[in-house]
Amino acid sequence: MHLIITFLVTILYAVAANASYSTSIWVIELSGPDGQTYRPEATIMKKEDKLEGSYYSPRTDQTFDLRDVKSDAGNTLQFTLDTNGLKVAYRGKIEGNKMVGSAQIFRQGRQFEATFTASRKARTDSVSGTWEMEAVMGGNTSQSILLLAVANDGKISATRKSNENAVEFDDVKLVDGVLTFSTKGKRRGYDYTAFYKGDVKGDKIEGELVISAEAAGVTREFAWSAIRVD
Numbered sequence: 001m002h003l004i005i006t007f008l009v010t011i012l013y014a015v016a017a018n019a020s021y022s023t024s025i026w027v028i029e030l031s032g033p034d035g036q037t038y039r040p041e042a043t044i045m046k047k048e049d050k051l052e053g054s055y056y057s058p059r060t061d062q063t064f065d066l067r068d069v070k071s072d073a074g075n076t077l078q079f080t081l082d083t084n085g086l087k088v089a090y091r092g093k094i095e096g097n098k099m100v101g102s103a104q105i106f107r108q109g110r111q112f113e114a115t116f117t118a119s120r121k122a123r124t125d126s127v128s129g130t131w132e133m134e135a136v137m138g139g140n141t142s143q144s145i146l147l148l149a150v151a152n153d154g155k156i157s158a159t160r161k162s163n164e165n166a167v168e169f170d171d172v173k174l175v176d177g178v179l180t181f182s183t184k185g186k187r188r189g190y191d192y193t194a195f196y197k198g199d200v201k202g203d204k205i206e207g208e209l210v211i212s213a214e215a216a217g218v219t220r221e222f223a224w225s226a227i228r229v230d
Contacts, residue, residue, distance in 0.1 A: 024202065025121035028090075030103060033112040041121070042079060042090070044069060046202075055081045092118060096199050097177035120177040127174060127200055131226035133160065135209055146226050148172075169196075179205060190216045196224060203228040 023045045030038040041056045044066075053066035068089075069079040075094040080087065085107065092101025097120035105112040133146040144162035151157070158169040158181045169181035182195045190213045198207025205226040212219040 023126070026099060026118040027121050028116055028118045030116040031114055033105065033114055042066065042118070044077070044079070053079050055079075090116065092116065097201075127156065127179060127205075129228050130230040131205065131228050133224065133226040135222055135224040137220075137222045174200070177201075179207075187213075198224065198226070 023043060026042045026044065028038070028040050028042060030040070032038055039058060041058075042053055043056070044051060044053045046052075051069040051071060053069045055064045055066050056062070057064075064081060064083045066079045067082050069077075071077045076091065077094055077099065078089070078091040080089045087106040089104040089106075090101060091103075092099040099118040099120075101116055101118075103114045103116050105114055127148045128150045129148060131146040131148065133144050135142045142162070144160050147159045147161065149157045156172040156174060158172045160167050160169065167183055169183050172181040173179070177200050178197065179200050180195070180197045182193060184191065184193050186192070192211060192213040195210045195212070196207065197210075198205040207224060209222045209224045210219065211222070
């Protein structure tokens with residue numbers, strides 16, 4: 001067991017050696033009281049110490065300002081659409097890149113209740129920048145710089161820099177707010193793969209790192225995170 005742990009530590013550090021303003025767009029699916037399903041988009045923006053938002057309706061191709069945009073420490077988000085005699089007050093619980101909640105609809109003096117789900121929309125440009133990256137294993141911490149860049153065609157590149165070493169990651173993807181990438185290497189005669197997966201939440205990424213060396217019969221999971229600094 002001690003040899004396995006030592007082996008994993010050396011791999012982790014080999015990977016390390018080689019290796020303000022935030023906006024979230026929520027794609028909503030609202031089950032209306034009329035039996036129809038509506039799919040608007042709510043854009044929530046943080047400016048200084050307050051939240052603002054806009055609301056896009058694909059059916060009318062119109063965008064409206066949101067009112068009473070608030071969030072709390074329990075990851076509950078609420079916002080209100082109030083325009084043209086229609087008022088819809090949303091309140092939902094956020095878990096990662098998903099949100100589930102209820103909506104109070106007021107129209108023509110009548111009140112209705114509806115349920116909704118929402119997914120955080122993946123925007124490749126939202127990850128572009130310089131990130132301070134950290135991976136933790138058994139009390140040992142590796143720190144490095146993660147550079148994410150987005151080309152004109154939307155393709156993402158990822159480079160990790162530690163001291164004077166750098167590694168280009170492979171298969172960089174952003175799907176439904178989840179960023180993934182990987183790298184391969186060799187340590188002590190064994191080939192290994194390091195696979196990163198993380199939830200992108202504004203200027204922070206949190207996820208897991210899976211290091212696998214099949215020939216050695218070793219696979220382990222560790223936590224990693226990153227904070228945007230530029």
